[in-house]
Structures are given as structure tokens and as C-alpha cells.
Amino acid sequence: MTDVTAVTRESAQLAIDAKTKPLGALGRLEEIAVRLAILQQTPSPTIERTRVCVFAADHGVVDEGVSAYPRAVTAEMTRNFDRGGAAINVIARANSIDVEVVDVGVDAELGTLANIRHAKVRRGSRNFLLEPAMTREELDAALAAGASSARAAADSGVHALGLGEMGIGNTTSAAALLSALTRQSAAITVGRGTGITDEAMARKRAVVDRALQLYGNRSEERDARECLRCVGGLELAAIAGAALEAARQQMVVIADGFISTVSVLCAAAIAADESVELLSAMRAAVFFAHRSAECGHGLALEACQALLGESARPLLDLDMRLGEGTGAALAMPLLRSAAAVMREMATFASAGVSRD
Amino acid sequence: MTDVTAVTRESAQLAIDAKTKPLGALGRLEEIAVRLAILQQTPSPTIERTRVCVFAADHGVVDEGVSAYPRAVTAEMTRNFDRGGAAINVIARANSIDVEVVDVGVDAELGTLANIRHAKVRRGSRNFLLEPAMTREELDAALAAGASSARAAADSGVHALGLGEMGIGNTTSAAALLSALTRQSAAITVGRGTGITDEAMARKRAVVDRALQLYGNRSEERDARECLRCVGGLELAAIAGAALEAARQQMVVIADGFISTVSVLCAAAIAADESVELLSAMRAAVFFAHRSAECGHGLALEACQALLGESARPLLDLDMRLGEGTGAALAMPLLRSAAAVMREMATFASAGVSRD
Numbered sequence: 001m002t003d004v005t006a007v008t009r010e011s012a013q014l015a016i017d018a019k020t021k022p023l024g025a026l027g028r029l030e031e032i033a034v035r036l037a038i039l040q041q042t043p044s045p046t047i048e049r050t051r052v053c054v055f056a057a058d059h060g061v062v063d064e065g066v067s068a069y070p071r072a073v074t075a076e077m078t079r080n081f082d083r084g085g086a087a088i089n090v091i092a093r094a095n096s097i098d099v100e101v102v103d104v105g106v107d108a109e110l111g112t113l114a115n116i117r118h119a120k121v122r123r124g125s126r127n128f129l130l131e132p133a134m135t136r137e138e139l140d141a142a143l144a145a146g147a148s149s150a151r152a153a154a155d156s157g158v159h160a161l162g163l164g165e166m167g168i169g170n171t172t173s174a175a176a177l178l179s180a181l182t183r184q185s186a187a188i189t190v191g192r193g194t195g196i197t198d199e200a201m202a203r204k205r206a207v208v209d210r211a212l213q214l215y216g217n218r219s220e221e222r223d224a225r226e227c228l229r230c231v232g233g234l235e236l237a238a239i240a241g242a243a244l245e246a247a248r249q250q251m252v253v254i255a256d257g258f259i260s261t262v263s264v265l266c267a268a269a270i271a272a273d274e275s276v277e278l279l280s281a282m283r284a285a286v287f288f289a290h291r292s293a294e295c296g297h298g299l300a301l302e303a304c305q306a307l308l309g310e311s312a313r314p315l316l317d318l319d320m321r322l323g324e325g326t327g328a329a330l331a332m333p334l335l336r337s338a339a340a341v342m343r344e345m346a347t348f349a350s351a352g353v354s355r356d
Numbered sequence: 357m358t359d360v361t362a363v364t365r366e367s368a369q370l371a372i373d374a375k376t377k378p379l380g381a382l383g384r385l386e387e388i389a390v391r392l393a394i395l396q397q398t399p400s401p402t403i404e405r406t407r408v409c410v411f412a413a414d415h416g417v418v419d420e421g422v423s424a425y426p427r428a429v430t431a432e433m434t435r436n437f438d439r440g441g442a443a444i445n446v447i448a449r450a451n452s453i454d455v456e457v458v459d460v461g462v463d464a465e466l467g468t469l470a471n472i473r474h475a476k477v478r479r480g481s482r483n484f485l486l487e488p489a490m491t492r493e494e495l496d497a498a499l500a501a502g503a504s505s506a507r508a509a510a511d512s513g514v515h516a517l518g519l520g521e522m523g524i525g526n527t528t529s530a531a532a533l534l535s536a537l538t539r540q541s542a543a544i545t546v547g548r549g550t551g552i553t554d555e556a557m558a559r560k561r562a563v564v565d566r567a568l569q570l571y572g573n574r575s576e577e578r579d580a581r582e583c584l585r586c587v588g589g590l591e592l593a594a595i596a597g598a599a600l601e602a603a604r605q606q607m608v609v610i611a612d613g614f615i616s617t618v619s620v621l622c623a624a625a626i627a628a629d630e631s632v633e634l635l636s637a638m639r640a641a642v643f644f645a646h647r648s649a650e651c652g653h654g655l656a657l658e659a660c661q662a663l664l665g666e667s668a669r670p671l672l673d674l675d676m677r678l679g680e681g682t683g684a685a686l687a688m689p690l691l692r693s694a695a696a697v698m699r700e701m702a703t704f705a706s707a708g709v710s711r712d
Contacts, residue, residue, distance in 0.1 A: 019443070020433065020436055020441065020443070021442075021443055021678050022424070022425075022549075022550035022677075022678070023551060025550070025551075025676065025677050025678040026443060026676055026678055026682065027649060027675030027676040027677065028674040028675050028676075029674060029686075068378070069378075070710055072710055073709060073710050076707070076708060076709040076710060077376065077709060079707070080376055080707040083702070083707070085376065085700075085701060085702025085707050086376055086377075086701070086702065086707075087375070087376070087377055087382060089700075090693075090697055090700040090701050091693045091696065091697065093696065094692050094695075094696035095689055095692070095693065193378075194378035194381070195378050195379060195380075195381075293383060315674070316672070318385060318671070319383030319384050320381065320382055320383040320384070320385065321383065322377050322378070322381040322382055329693075330385075330689070330690065330693060333451055333689035334686065336450050337447045337450045337685075337686060340447065340449065341443060341446055341447065344441075344445075344449070345441060345442070345443055346436055346439070346441025346442065350441070351432070351435070351439070351441050351442075352432060352435070353429060353432040353433060353436060354425065354426050354428055354429050354432060
């Protein structure tokens with residue numbers, strides 16, 4: 001960051017092309033390296049300190065019978081995070097990544113858990129078939145909880161922030177939000193989540209289509225903030241808030257799977273509604289970790305690409321559909337490696353290697 | 357390894373299914389976890405100590421004008437490895453992976469390099485348009501050099517061994533070897549390697565087709581060892597030797613890109629020719645790191661799948677075509693994470709999480 005001259009796409013490309021390897025031979029790793037040099041404005045980018053934030057909340061819409069697991073599992077899994085036994089804890093430890101779990105709306109008293117950040121807005125979002133999922137105040141509080149995590153990460157010197165979630169029922173909220181943002185029907189946006197029966201799947205589709213009818217036609221203009229408030233969830237809003245603030249801080253943002261991607265899409269849509277500079281910051285900062293096996297993720301990635309450009313091509317494709325930020329954690333070593341390539345590799349000149 | 361009862365596919369699958377996540381939600385990471393538990397015969401597999409071996413050698417066939425870079429680059433890049441400035445050094449450091457570079461046939465005096473293992477068989481393989489690339493003694497020596505690296509890794513407690521290479525001209529040798537093993541023409545097996553012109557590409561194809569005529573029809577039976585001797589290279593033979601010995605040692609073997617995959621294919625074909633037990637050990641041990649952008653890699657992977665089964669589906673797809681073991685290094689964190697999932701994740705029972 002001490003360099004006087006700005007790092008441009010051209011200068012970053014020249015730098016990577018001077019490294020001892022055939023032109024372009026590191027493929028997508030080179031694209032990442034160039035983006036990191038531009039984002040951090042240095043020819044020696046660093047991805048050393050990394051963190052995954054996992055936002056947890058419950059969903060009123062679970063009352064409609066849309067999930068394979070009972071609502072209690074959100075709290076049980078939050079306790080599992082607290083003890084370090086969940087997939088994200090294990091994968092993060094194996095890759096030297098911090099984990100911060102944030103209760104933004106779990107329907108249980110979790111105040112005694114020492115390893116959880118407590119930022120509960122409400123014990124679960126409201127059932128959006130009966131009323132909007134959040135009031136304006138609740139939405140603002142959830143967005144602020146996410147932004148606060150991103151600022152705390154920036155203050156701790158975190159270079160890359162993965163965004164994950166836990167919340168029984170949240171593939172339903174995410175599918176409804178995706179439908180609202182893209183005006184696509186439930187037939188395209190709804191998947192099996194944690195693995196529901198055909199019967200529950202039919203209910204879930206009907207719920208999302210009903211939500212579209214309830215809130216979809218209020219105005220001709222799509223208002224991303226209002227979509228999030230009406231059919232989103234507290235952890236989806238927190239992810240959106242975290243993504244926007246992390247982008248403002250020029251930190252790398254890594255979207256995880258279906259729910260995280262829909263939340264980041266909503267953040268990009270909010271930025272597009274409100275500020276050219278913020279949308280541009282999102283374009284520079286956001287990476288997509290993996291292609292989820294959840295139906296609807298492809299559409300979410302396409303919609304992200306329309307707003308954020310090429311960055312929406314995910315890095316991994318491992319048939320995963322767990323959430324918790326597990327995909328984001330697995331993508332961290334790729335970002336770390338790309339930064340190291342830009343920062344540490346010898347050039348043809350410095351190594352005395354013949355060019356051709 | 358202290359468990360008394362054997363770990364079977366069924367017991368490993370039961371163990372992963374008991375973890376706190378929806379069934380199968382970690383996708384390919386679960387497949388890896390199950391394979392690691394079986395290979396290491398423990399429900400708590402470990403991928404902690406990891407190493408990439410990079411075998412370097414020159415190729416007589418470079419005299420035919422098949423490469424974009426002069427032969428001297430093999431020695432220059434070996435010096436670059438020695439100083440830690442090449443892509444594999446940088447990526448390995450970023451992911452806590454050891455690197456061992458082995459000179460099995462570089463056409464230069466490199467005895468003074470302190471960080472290189474010296475196992476030179478000959479200063480480059482012979483031009484296979486004029487004579488077989490190796491004598492029987494040279495082939496045996498190159499196979500033994502690779503086996504020796506694998507044994508040294510096992511003795512050092514390495515859990516996973518990536519196999520990489522450096523050698524100007526070696527995509528030509530690998531394409532010829534792939535053609536010989538699969539009886540496919542150069543039109544399918546030859547690619548642009550480090551980035552050659554159309555003219556050089558035509559020469560390269562002609563060289564491979566000529567090699568097929570010279571050695572391809574000697575006998576009806578395909579003899580993998582003889583294919584390797586006639587049109588392979590010293591570093592390709594070393595990789596094959598390392599893969600066979602690592603499989604014997606029940607160590608994880610990670611094939612890298614085009615050249616490494618063709619060498620591992622040749623090792624699998626040698627095993628298929630010579631020993632049912634050894635082929636079975638290869639099936640258990642070998643993982644494929646990534647889908648290379650080099651033409652011919654798809655065919656090599658298909659041929660591997662025919663011999664080794666499902667394991668031939670690569671883990672990453674990042675448009676890379678550098679070699680050096682860089683893809684293998686990038687796949688290591690996935691294996692490390694999969695082992696950690698099997699070893700450290702809580703179960704529904706231990707975490708008190710409701711199943712459904």
C-alpha cells in the first residue's frame with residue numbers, strides 16, 4: 001500500500017505476465033491475482049488474515065412446513081458452532097481461517113454461549129405469508145449487524161471475508177427473495193434445501209409463488225431493500241449488510257452457496273439502486289466461492305453476473321449444498337495462493353530465465 | 357491406525373452420514389473423506405504433512421522444433437526452483453506444502469544446487485524419432501528415482517504426495533505416450549503446451565504420428581513399460597515410479613495436469629499389466645487435482661477412469677496449464693479439509709442436534 005503509483009488493470013496484467021511461466025498458464029489464478037492487486041492497490045497483494053462470518057437466524061415461514069428439519073435445529077447448530085464441532089469450524093481450522101458466528105435472530109436464549117457474537121434483532125423473522133418478514137427497523141438493525149461484523153473484520157486486519165449462514169427455512173426465504181429480485185417463478189428458484197420430500201417441495205413452491213403475489217406487484221420498479229424486508233430473513237439481511245460494508249472497506253468478499261449468493265445479489269441490487277460508487281466497489285471486491293448443488297444457484301449467479309460482471313463465475317464446483325460458509329472457506333486457499341503468485345514469484349528477468 | 361476393526365466403504369459412509377449436516381451436503385468432500393478413511397484404515401484420517409515432488413528432465417525430441425521455449429529453460433527453471441521463485445515454490449509455501457525438486461535428466465551440470473535432489477540418469481532422454489527415448493537401464497533408473505522419492509516421503513511421514521514436472525518438450529513426449537497407450541492419433545493428443553505457433557503445432561503433430569508408426573505396431577499387445585521407454589521421458593518415468601511406490605505405501609497420490617496424468621495413466625497401465633494388487637492400490641491411492649486447459653488431458657482422464665474408476669474425476673477446473681505440480685498443490689487444502697471433516701466434525705448424537 002506504500003506504492004505511489006496506482007495499480008491499474010494494465011499494470012497488474014504486465015506484472016503477472018512477467019512471472020516465470022508461459023503467458024496465462026495459471027488460468028483463473030492469474031485473474032484472481034490481477035483483481036487482488038487492483039483491489040488492494042499494490043503489486044504485492046496479501047491474503048493472510050481470513051475470516052468467515054456465519055449469521056444465524058430463524059424464519060417464521062417454517063410454520064408452513066417447508067423444511068426437512070425442525071426449527072430447533074438452528075439453535076442446536078449454533079451451540080454446535082460455539083463448541084467448534086460443525087463443518088465450518090472444522091474446515092476453517094484446517095485452513096487457518098477465523099470463524100465468527102453471529103446470532104442475528106435465533107429463536108432461543110443463547111446469551112450464555114461465549115464464542116458467539118450476540119446481535120439478535122428478533123427471535124426469528126415473521127411468517128411472510130402473514131406479514132412482511134421484517135419491519136423497516138428490524139431490516140435496518142439486521143443490515144447494521146452485518147456491517148458491524150465487516151467493520152470489526154477490517155479493524156482486525158482481515159484481508160478476505162467469507163459470508164455464510166445457518167437458519168432452518170432459509171432456502172425458502174432465499175428462493176422467495178431471488179424470485180422477487182429476478183421476477184422468476186418458484187419453479188426455477190426453489191430447490192430441496194436440506195433434502196425435503198416431494199410433498200414439502202410442493203408446499204415450498206406454493207409458498208414462494210404466494211409471496212410473489214403478495215409482494216411482487218406492488219410497484220413497477222424493483223426496490224431491492226423492500227424485497228429483502230418483505231420476503232428475506234434476518235441472516236440474509238446481515239449478509240447483505242456485511243457485503244456492502246466489506247466492499248466499502250475494499251476487503252475481499254467471498255459469497256458462499258445459494259443463500260449467501262442471493263443475499264450478495266440483493267446487496268448488489270441495493271448498491272445499483274443507491275450508489276454508482278458502491279456498485280463499483282462491489283464489482284471489485286466480490287468473489288464467488290463455488291457452484292452449489294442447490295437448484296436456483298445458477299440463476300442467482302447469472303443475476304449477479306448481470307450486476308457485477310465476470311466476477312460471478314464461481315471458483316469451485318464440488319456438488320456442495322451445506323451453507324455455513326463452507327464453500328467460502330474452501331475457496332480461501334485459492335485466493336491466498338493467487339496473492340502469493342503475484343507477490344512472490346520471480347520474473348523472467350530476476351530469475352535469468354530465457355523468454356523464447 | 358490403532359483401530360482394531362477394518363474400515364470398510366460402508367463403515368466410512370455411516371461415519372460421514374452421522375456428522376451434523378444434511379446427508380451428502382458436503383458433496384465431493386464427503387467422497388474424498390470416505391476414500392481417505394479407507395486408504396488410511398482409520399475413521400480419523402489425517403492429511404497434515406504434504407509434499408509435491410517436481411521431476412525435471414530434458415527431451416531429445418526438442419531437436420525437432422516442437423517447443424516455444426529453448427531447451428536451456430529446463431535448467432534455468434530448475435535454478436529458479438532451487439531459489440524458491442517458481443510458481444510451485446510460491447503456491448506450496450502459501451499452503452504449507454513441502455517441495456522436493458529432483459533432477460532426473462536435466463541437460464546441464466546442476467551439482468552445485470543445494471535445494472535439488474540429484475538423481476540424474478542421463479542429460480536428457482534420446483530423440484525418439486531416431487531411437488527409443490530410453491534404454492532399458494535408463495528406464496529402470498528413472499522409475500527407481502521416482503520410487504525413491506516416494507519412499508523418502510513415506511519415511512518422513514508425508515500423508516499426500518503431489519507429482520509434478522518440468523521439462524521443455526515434455527508435452528510432446530506425454531502426447532506420444534498417451535497416443536501409444538490409447539492408440540489415438542496426434543490430432544487428439546497434441547496441444548499447444550507452453551503456447552506454440554501453428555507451424556510448430558503441425559511439426560509436433562507430425563512428430564507424434566511418426567512415433568506411433570515407429571513404435572506403435574510392434575506387437576498387438578500394449579506393453580505400458582515399453583511405450584514409456586520408447587516415447588516417454590525421464591521425468592515421466594520418475595512420476596510413474598513415484599506413483600507406483602506411493603500407492604504401495606498407501607500414501608495419497610495426487611496427479612497434476614496433462615503430463616503428470618499421462619505418467620500416472622502409464623503407471624496404472626503398468627500395474628494392470630503386472631499385478632492385480634498393485635492396480636487395486638493405485639485405485640485406492642490416486643486423486644486427480646484438476647482439469648488442465650491442455651488439449652489431450654480429457655482423453656488422459658478418460659483412460660485413467662477406465663483403469664482406476666471414479667477417482668479420475670478431477671477436483672479443480674481453473675483453466676491452468678503450467679505443470680510443476682501447481683494443480684496438485686492447490687488440491688491439497690481440499691484433501692486436508694476432507695480429512696478434517698471425517699476426523700473432527702461432531703455427530704448428531706454427540707452435538708445433541710435433532711435429526712428430523
